[in-house]
Amino acid sequence: MSDNKFFETGKQALEAQSFSQLIGAELTEFAPGKVLLEIPIKDDLLQQHRFVHGGVISYAADNALTFVGASVLGPEVLTSEYKINYVRPAVGEKLVARASVIYTGKRQAVCRCDVFTQDSEGEEKMCATAQGTIMSISSSS
Template sequence: MTDLLEFGRSVLATQPFCTLLGIELTRFEPGQAELRLTLKPEHLQQHGFAHGGLVAMMADSAIAYAGGSKLGDSVTLEFKLNMIRPGIGEALIARGEALSVGKTQAVCRCEIYALQDGTEKLVAAGQGTLAVVGRGG
């Protein structure tokens, strides 16, 4: 395990909502992040697939970790998410990538996949902007 991954996991452990949901940081490198959530019945909506708010939470986290790995202590300013198909399966996997990183902001993208029987299917795609905490406004 890398020092950056250990650091990322320690930050995740301080976020009560993420720990309540069961989100795990599985990869954390400069400009890249991957998070995983094993789906439970309480994560599902009335049709039996991952709740849209949960998919959005995974997107926000992937964007934040990908950009934050290069930007430092930062928060999400905004993000857009396109839902593509229902999140049906055993787990959700969120992958984020920093596209552009400046001194006070980063633009990132993410993809959310549902893992079912060893196959990943794209559930949602998004893009967002992060801002450094305490600088830039």
């Protein structure tokens, strides 16, 4: 599959997720073993202290992990498990989730995702890091 078709397939999958659309998530990079997911930070995504809600950060990590797992296992995947560490409160203009594959087996991939906030000048600060196992649910695997 060409890189452009691969990327378009990923964008279509994200667009089919109503929650992703609700929060404005955008897939800006989708290639084998590499994913970049961005979410604009808006007031609706903040908690009472005006930081991005941990659930939104967790969504970004989980979805980026699943997409990067799908990039090597195929589109029929689910998150088997993941762990997240929040390292600082998230403030800025957007969230940027960068995911990569650590290990790929026949039916599962272990993946890592770092989540950053980005300010209006493009400076990034890590706010969370996650690792997860993504499993193929395809009967042909």
